[in-house]
Structures are given as C-alpha cells and as structure tokens.
Amino acid sequence: MPEAKGEMHGCIVCGKLYQLYVVYDANGNFIGNKVMSAGGKEVKDSDRPLVSCEKHTDEEIKRAVKRVFGNQKPEDD
DSSP: OOEEEEEEEEBTTTOOEEEEEEEEOTTSOEEEEEEOSTTEEEOSSOSSOOEEETTSOHHHHHHHHHHHHOSOOOOOO
C-alpha cells in the first residue's frame, strides 16, 4: 500500500525550503510528490523528490540536477 509523508526539501538551484507530500510504494520506492508551499514547483522526470522555485528556468534546473547528481543514465529495460 502506498504511503504519503510530509517532507521538507530545498530548491535544487538555491536551497530555499519547501514542504512536499511525497508518495512511496510498499517497498519504499518513490512514486511522486506534490509541492505544498507557495512559490515552489515539482522537478519533473526525476526518480526522487525534487523541488525548485517557480522563478528558476528549466535550464537552471537541468544544470543544478547535473551538478548535484551527475549525468542521469536511463535505466536499461
């Protein structure tokens, strides 16, 4: 059964804190999240709960994700 948790996460670009509701499956794998704080937005296409400020551009977010996590390799099917 999925489990939702309230978590605080910092903007991937600047670190500003946002409240998120994060959903995990029964094995503890990330399913999705919803940003509950004003001014924040979900970072799409991520396999982990990530948030950014609404003011940051897509390019700023991509650079920050690469800086923090390195090149993201697609999973082999």
